[in-house]
Amino acid sequence: MIIRNFNEDIFLETARMCRQNMELDRIPDFLFREKTFGDFNFNPELTLVTLDDYNNKVIGFIQGVVRERKDGKVGYIKLLCVDSNFRRRGIARELYAHVENSFRENKIQLIRIYESYPNYYMPGVDPFYTEAIAFFERLGFKKFNDTSNLIVDLSANNFSTEEDIEKLKSNEIICYRPSKEEKEEVLNWVEKSFYGWIPEVSRAFENNPISLFCAKMNDEVLAFSAYEVNNIGTGWFGPMGTDDKLRGKGVGGVLLKLCLNEMKELGFTKAIIPWVGPIPFYMFYANAKVQRVFWRYEKKLE
Numbered sequence: 001m002i003i004r005n006f007n008e009d010i011f012l013e014t015a016r017m018c019r020q021n022m023e024l025d026r027i028p029d030f031l032f033r034e035k036t037f038g039d040f041n042f043n044p045e046l047t048l049v050t051l052d053d054y055n056n057k058v059i060g061f062i063q064g065v066v067r068e069r070k071d072g073k074v075g076y077i078k079l080l081c082v083d084s085n086f087r088r089r090g091i092a093r094e095l096y097a098h099v100e101n102s103f104r105e106n107k108i109q110l111i112r113i114y115e116s117y118p119n120y121y122m123p124g125v126d127p128f129y130t131e132a133i134a135f136f137e138r139l140g141f142k143k144f145n146d147t148s149n150l151i152v153d154l155s156a157n158n159f160s161t162e163e164d165i166e167k168l169k170s171n172e173i174i175c176y177r178p179s180k181e182e183k184e185e186v187l188n189w190v191e192k193s194f195y196g197w198i199p200e201v202s203r204a205f206e207n208n209p210i211s212l213f214c215a216k217m218n219d220e221v222l223a224f225s226a227y228e229v230n231n232i233g234t235g236w237f238g239p240m241g242t243d244d245k246l247r248g249k250g251v252g253g254v255l256l257k258l259c260l261n262e263m264k265e266l267g268f269t270k271a272i273i274p275w276v277g278p279i280p281f282y283m284f285y286a287n288a289k290v291q292r293v294f295w296r297y298e299k300k301l302e
């Protein structure tokens with residue numbers, strides 16, 4: 001077996017190998033590109049493939065990324081897949097060992113699986129990939145939480161907001177789509193209230209239409225909701241957040257519905273609400289249902 005860095009030459013072959021061997025996730029090429037080269041922390045040293053000695057075919061793939069967080073750097077295993085004909089031969093273990101060694105050299109003290117926000121494919125390990133659970137637990141990872149993705153059937157729901165928007169207006173709360181000129185104002189507020197979501201909100205300004213709605217009271221931005229800022233092209237909603245001051249007034253519901261309605265107009269038939277969070281809220285406003293469950297794992301390095 002040969003391990004080498006992932007690059008453009010083997011992009012299509014690697015994407016295909018992952019598609020054929022991750023039965024719950026048929027990741028299309030455009031999405032595989034967004035997850036790999038499209039990641040602003042993409043690091044070829046942490047993105048490796050295993051080639052079969054005999055015919056140079058890609059039979060294993062791992063992608064690690066490092067993110068700067070408020071409390072220091074965190075290493076993530078962002079994607080991992082081994083061809084099902086070559087499993088239980090130590091291929092994933094060897095790929096993983098390279099990435100973990102590099103994390104250690106970088107003085108990283110925490111590794112998490114998949115949930116490498118803002119650009120991530122899944123918010124944890126899907127336990128129906130039972131081999132992956134066995135694999136990560138064998139390598140010393142501990143489950144610390146779980147989370148789910150919800151799904152909304154856009155065609156079956158009506159997301160009209162006119163009346164609610166008028167009601168909010170009479171209480172001096174204005175819902176609007178920010179323009180490019182208002183980006184700085186919005187991001188300054190996001191930085192104070194929802195620091196971790198700056199990159200995603202920022203990404204919304206690159207879409208056409210800008211895939212973001214906000215609410216203001218007394219000329220102060222106090223709530224937002226966004227869509228199509230991760231796994232772009234697949235109908236992902238979020239993130240969204242309402243300042244404590246404005247909670248319980250129906251603002252979040254309106255901003256959610258403005259996004260879902262626009263996604264429907266753009267032709268999406270379903271929306272994924274990932275890494276949730278307040279399930280009853282999404283059920284109430286959008287009849288959202290649990291679509292998938294993820295177990296969150298971490299490993300602390302000394």
Ligand SMILES: CC(C)(COP(=O)(O)OP(=O)(O)OC[C@H]1O[C@@H](n2cnc3c(N)ncnc32)[C@H](O)[C@@H]1OP(=O)(O)O)[C@@H](O)C(=O)NCCC(=O)NCCS
Pocket residue numbers: 021022080081082083086087088089090091092093094124125126129131132133134135136138
């Ligand atoms: C998870 C995956 C990457 C493991 O690849 P692999 O090359 O077969 O793993 P390794 O041979 O390096 O296994 C290392 C250890 O993990 C554990 N393990 C891996 N697969 C296992 C299985 N099917 N049953 C029990 N333990 C298993 C074992 O402890 C193994 O060591 P051992 O063989 O000495 O007992 C592979 O099953 C895969 O690609 N699955 C589909 C993709 C996937 O699930 N990705 C995660 C999405 S959430």
